[in-house]
Amino acid sequence: MSASFERGMAAFREVMDSPIASFFSSCVHCGLCAEACLFYTETGDPKYTPIHKLDPLKRVWQQEYTLLGRLGALVGLSKPVTEKELEQWSELVYDSCTLCGRCSMVCPVGNDIAYMVRKMREGMSAAGVAPEGMIGATQRAVTLGSPMGVKLPALQAQIRAQEAETGLSIPMDVQGADYMVLLSSMEVMNFPEYIGALGKIFRQAGVSWTLSSKAFEATNSGIQIGASDIAAELVQRIVDAAEGLGVKTVISPECGHAFTAIRWEGPNLIGRPYRFEVKHILEVLEELRQAGRLRTQGCDERPLTFHDPCQIARRGGVIEQPRNLLKSVASDFREMEEHGAMNWCCGGGGGVSANDRAEELRLVAFKRKKGQVEALGVDTLVTACANCRIILEEGLEHYNMDVEVVGLTELVAEHLIEDDK
Amino acid sequence: MSAMDLLLWSRGPGLAIAVSIFAFGVVLRLFEIYSLGRKADLAKPRVNTKACAGATVWRRMLPDMHILRRSPITYVAGYLFHFGLFVVVFLYAPHIKLIESTLGLSWPALPSALVDLVAVLTLISLVVVLVNRITDPVKRLLSGFEDYLTWAVTLLPVLTGYMAYHHLMFPYQTMLALHILSVELLLVIFPFTKLMHAITLFISRWYNGDIAARKGVQS
Amino acid sequence: MAKLNDIAAIPIHPMALPKAEHAYQAPAILQQLLAMLGRLIEHDEPDSIDLRALPLTEADMQSLRELLGEGEVSGVVTTYGPSQVFETGYSGVWWVTHMNDDEEVIGEFIEVTYCPEILVSPQDDVREAREALRARLLQNQLDY
Amino acid sequence: MSEPDKSLFDLLAQRGVSRRGFLKFCATTASMLGLPPSMSSAVAEALTQAARRPSVIWLSFQECTGCTESLTRAYSPTIESLIFDAISLDYHHTLQAASGDAAEEARAQAMKANYGSYLLLVDGSIPLGEGGAYSTIAGHTNLSMLKEVAEGAAAVVSIGTCAAFGGLPMANPNPTGAVSVKDIVQDKPVMNVPGCPPIPNVIVGVVAHFLTFGALPELDALGRPKVFYGDTIHDRCYRRPFYDRGLFAKTFDDEGARNGWCLYELGCKGPTTYNACATLKWNGGTSFPIQSGHGCLGCSEPKFWDGGGFYTALSTPIQPVTGAAVTAALAGAAVGAAVAFGNQSTKGKAKAAHTKVTIDDLEKA
Structure with missing residues (x-):
């Protein structure tokens, strides 16, 4: 079997549910979702209006799931969706949507547009119109265990380096540990200090934790490309490892969509609830801080702000925790005007960062974040998502801005009180 | 057919037909929507979502201030004509009488002159909405025949009502008949066009609020 | 039907007398009279208002009468029922009420003129009167 | 009998009407015709010029005699009645002294003598069911009599809602198969003077207009003279300001009713009824239904009997939905x-x- 238009159409039919039918029934074409989408606000091109990106899905719904649409189709009044259209829509559904969900927050009739784009990608990927870059990343994730092709030996090498630097030992495959930590390839390759930071924090807090050699990768390309079967396979690896080790809690790394994949979509993908809990690393850190087990000293005095990763804040509900943590280690924390649940995306979420052909558009969309940072006059940007971090760094560099990007976990780790070793 | 015949038809069989199609259509559409079903969410929710979903239904009545600044015409004209329609439809004495006679519910009316003024504001804002739809690139891209049809069918009852009240163009009986017929047209197309949003927006907001609230976000 | 005997017990509420605030049209009519007086003075154009063509309340009529008042001249023209004519407190504004033999009002006007036409002796009548008088004198001469 | 060479003015003079009286007559006639006071000189001129004393034939079909009753309640016996002195009412089976063959003979004679110029007034509707057997006069069905008399008429005036629009006899289920005059007479000018009954002055007024100007007045789409049927009761109602302020009587004995508030919610059909009741009023200008505390029934409109309950507001459906x-x-x-x-x-x-x-x-x- 291979991807085909028919498989795509069948997938559209399969994903249709009551919320989608209600959303399409409610849309009054007011166009306000455009004003919430950075791809529209930064380009001014109306084709980037979020609801417009769903046009083929809407027509399938109308023509196949409403009486009037069926009658219309019978007498030849409706325009059937064509393969060519799906190819055209590929750019709108993949390149110009980060699934950030900002449109879903402002729609006056309450349509969750991001929910529908996620569903629409099921059909788009089945029809074979997903971007090459994302297909490649997905294939690597399944065959190699990581979209970036990071294998266990690479991780082990990074762990050894961190152990050397911190003088701590990083636990691996510890049966019965309380926490199993997941990582994203980007952290492994680009920000290995995250692993060291975790080691320091957990040592101070006295937490029993472990990594798994069978499942350390938390990112899930299946979610981004919209192939639930593949996403389920990737989630299953983690579930098997966590349940095999008998951990109580699995910790999602500082990566937005990984959190969505493992925390919110996972149980639905594998078709059953977990026998463990899933928490984002920031939730765990804030719990430890509140319990007095995470003690810090000193404050970073640089003016800094926090970039909310969409999937962690707006689509993940982790909003207060990073602020509490940040305030405990920074004295000049400034909020962007629109933040938390109404933050603006960096432009690289939802698989856009893995999609080479979207790069130019993504850098145009970055102007929104650039403007937000400039308005605050800060020189440090804290965030909690490895993907955001890379996109922010690229964008800042592209626009020649002298702003440093820091991971929140590492920032917290830097201010840990050094206990007797 | 005399004006009186037309009026009697519109007040009698016409209304019965229109209300029947409306009731038929709305029930059918609700079946269509709910029959597609929704998979139970197996992920452990952060909070009990019912109250939050209900809150979203109400919260979406208010604009996001940043979006309001970006698109003031959509909001101001949109609010104005929705508010105007509400006043004209539900606070004008003859309309209340109609509701009372069919549903048995009644409430005090506003002075006719005030309703008249609101009707004018409604008409103006509807025209603004149309101009905005034609000139704004986003709205123009999204708009099709249905959008212009529903606009016209929404405008007509207000316009004919205003004209009947002021005895413009046709004798009162004819104008009143046209007014009632225009409302009947609205009822007939309501379930099968985006006018249905007046009902489904509550369902949509509920779903939206529910999806967000499971994750601990008030949307 | 037994209740029919209680018919005397049904309360009867006489309608309240019209109140001054129910005089909706009177102010508008006064405005109109002002304009009519202007045209009479400047262009010598008399005019009148047909009160029965207007939807006036009793209160309107009453307040109009009170506001206009009564002036120096009043009289009755008796022809096919009486016609009452009086000048209001405002010179040039006359109130004319035509009645039939049964004294039912068949026409009611406010006339803005120097003298209502019905009071002026018709030229033909004056001419006939001269002839009649002349004939009478001629008769008298014969008699003497 | 008729004196066709004499003008109405001459007739009045003959009856001792003075020039002042004539002036008064013209002013009140203009007022009655709904003309502005300035038109009274035009009326005077027309009347002095006019030299006619047309024959009038009045046919009564399926009716209740209310229209004739109304006519006889026109201000009696003075000025307007002179108009009837000026016409020759040659046949009216309710009012005329003659009966039986003599009456029918009078009708035949009048038709013959004035063929093509007489005015035909009709009250009552025409039954078509059972071959017209529901109503006959002297062995003739109403249909055949109407056709026969209408043929030689200059114009036809339908007096009352039954003649004009079918009225009560035609109301659902219309057992006699009643129709209006206009349904039968289609090759003559037909004027409708609806009302149940019409205001007496209106009956007199339209005849006066025919006499004065030699033609029917301007008609609306339903064939009614615009001078009397140009405005709705609602437009000319002294209670209109209460409607505009949203003050409505809710029952016939509440505070609102006592204060004279609008009767819309009690089923007043004033907004859709074109008639002159609110200005001309009834019983010599004494009052009209709304003034006496009852809503308008809409009796001068087609199908008023089938237009929903008299006591349910106009905006309510006329059949349950x-x-x-x-x-x-x-x-x-x-x-x-x-x-x-x-x-x-x-x-x-x-x-x-x-x-x-x-x-x-x-x-x-």
Whole structure:
């Protein structure tokens, strides 16, 4: 079997549910979702209006799931969706949507547009119109265990380096540990200090934790490309490892969509609830801080702000925790005007960062974040998502801005009180 | 057919037909929507979502201030004509009488002159909405025949009502008949066009609020 | 039907007398009279208002009468029922009420003129009167 | 009998009407005709010029004699009655002294003598059911009599709602198959003077207009003289300001009713009824229904008897809609269930056809 238009159409039919039918029934074409989408606000091109990106899905719904649409189709009044259209829509559904969900927050009739784009990608990927870059990343994730092709030996090498630097030992495959930590390839390759930071924090807090050699990768390309079967396979690896080790809690790394994949979509993908809990690393850190087990000293005095990763804040509900943590280690924390649940995306979420052909558009969309940072006059940007971090760094560099990007976990780790070793 | 015949038809069989199609259509559409079903969410929710979903239904009545600044015409004209329609439809004495006679519910009316003024504001804002739809690139891209049809069918009852009240163009009986017929047209197309949003927006907001609230976000 | 005997017990509420605030049209009519007086003075154009063509309340009529008042001249023209004519407190504004033999009002006007036409002796009548008088004198001469 | 060489003015003079009296007559006639006071000189001129004393034939069909009663209640016996002195009412089987063959003979004579110029006044509707057997006069059906008399008429005036629009006899279920005059007479000018009954002054007024100006007055779309039927009762109602302020009597004995508030909610049909009741009033200008505390029934409009209850507001449906709506909703549920079944099957088929997507399925072959 291979991807085909028919498989795509069948997938559209399969994903249709009551919320989608209600959303399409409610849309009054007011166009306000455009004003919430950075791809529209930064380009001014109306084709980037979020609801417009769903046009083929809407027509399938109308023509196949409403009486009037069926009658219309019978007498030849409706325009059937064509393969060519799906190819055209590929750019709108993949390149110009980060699934950030900002449109879903402002729609006056309450349509969750991001929910529908996620569903629409099921059909788009089945029809074979997903971007090459994302297909490649997905294939690597399944065959190699990581979209970036990071294998266990690479991780082990990074762990050894961190152990050397911190003088701590990083636990691996510890049966019965309380926490199993997941990582994203980007952290492994680009920000290995995250692993060291975790080691320091957990040592101070006295937490029993472990990594798994069978499942350390938390990112899930299946979610981004919209192939639930593949996403389920990737989630299953983690579930098997966590349940095999008998951990109580699995910790999602500082990566937005990984959190969505493992925390919110996972149980639905594998078709059953977990026998463990899933928490984002920031939730765990804030719990430890509140319990007095995470003690810090000193404050970073640089003016800094926090970039909310969409999937962690707006689509993940982790909003207060990073602020509490940040305030405990920074004295000049400034909020962007629109933040938390109404933050603006960096432009690289939802698989856009893995999609080479979207790069130019993504850098145009970055102007929104650039403007937000400039308005605050800060020189440090804290965030909690490895993907955001890379996109922010690229964008800042592209626009020649002298702003440093820091991971929140590492920032917290830097201010840990050094206990007797 | 005399004006009186037309009026009697519109007040009698016409209304019965229109209300029947409306009731038929709305029930059918609700079946269509709910029959597609929704998979139970197996992920452990952060909070009990019912109250939050209900809150979203109400919260979406208010604009996001940043979006309001970006698109003031959509909001101001949109609010104005929705508010105007509400006043004209539900606070004008003859309309209340109609509701009372069919549903048995009644409430005090506003002075006719005030309703008249609101009707004018409604008409103006509807025209603004149309101009905005034609000139704004986003709205123009999204708009099709249905959008212009529903606009016209929404405008007509207000316009004919205003004209009947002021005895413009046709004798009162004819104008009143046209007014009632225009409302009947609205009822007939309501379930099968985006006018249905007046009902489904509550369902949509509920779903939206529910999806967000499971994750601990008030949307 | 037994209740029919209680018919005397049904309360009867006489309608309240019209109140001054129910005089909706009177102010508008006064405005109109002002304009009519202007045209009479400047262009010598008399005019009148047909009160029965207007939807006036009793209160309107009453307040109009009170506001206009009564002036120096009043009289009755008796022809096919009486016609009452009086000048209001405002010179040039006359109130004319035509009645039939049964004294039912068949026409009611406010006339803005120097003298209502019905009071002026018709030229033909004056001419006939001269002839009649002349004939009478001629008769008298014969008699003497 | 008739003196066709004499003008109305001459006739009046003959009866001792003075020049002042004539002036008064013209002023009140203009007022009655709904003309502005300045038109009274035009009336005077027309009357002095006019030299006619037309024959009038009055036919009564399916009616209650209310219209004739109304006519005889026109201000008596003075000025307007002179108009009737000026016409020759040659046949009116209720009012005339002659009866039987003599009466019918008078009609035949009048028709013969004035063929093509007489005015035909009709009250009552014409039954067509059972070959017209429901109403006959001297062995003639109403239909045949109307056709016969209308043929030689200069114009026809339908007096009352029955003649004008079918009225009560034509009301649902219309057992006699009643129709209006206009349904029968289509080759003559027909003027409608509806009302149940029409205001007496209006009957007199339209005849006066015919006498004065030699023609029917300007008519509206329903064939009614605009001077009397140009405005709705509602437009000319002294209670209108209460409507505009939203003050309505809720029952016939509440505070609002006592304060003279608008009767809209008590079923007043004033807004859709064109007539002169609110200005001309009844009983010599004494009052009219709304002034006496009752809503307008809309009696001068077509189908007023079938237009919903007299005591239900104009904006309410005239037939219940709840039953139809419930039935329709049930039908919607039934069709909805069928569509739901279809949707489930469409979705089910898509699901059944689903084969697990693997990484090899992401690209087209």
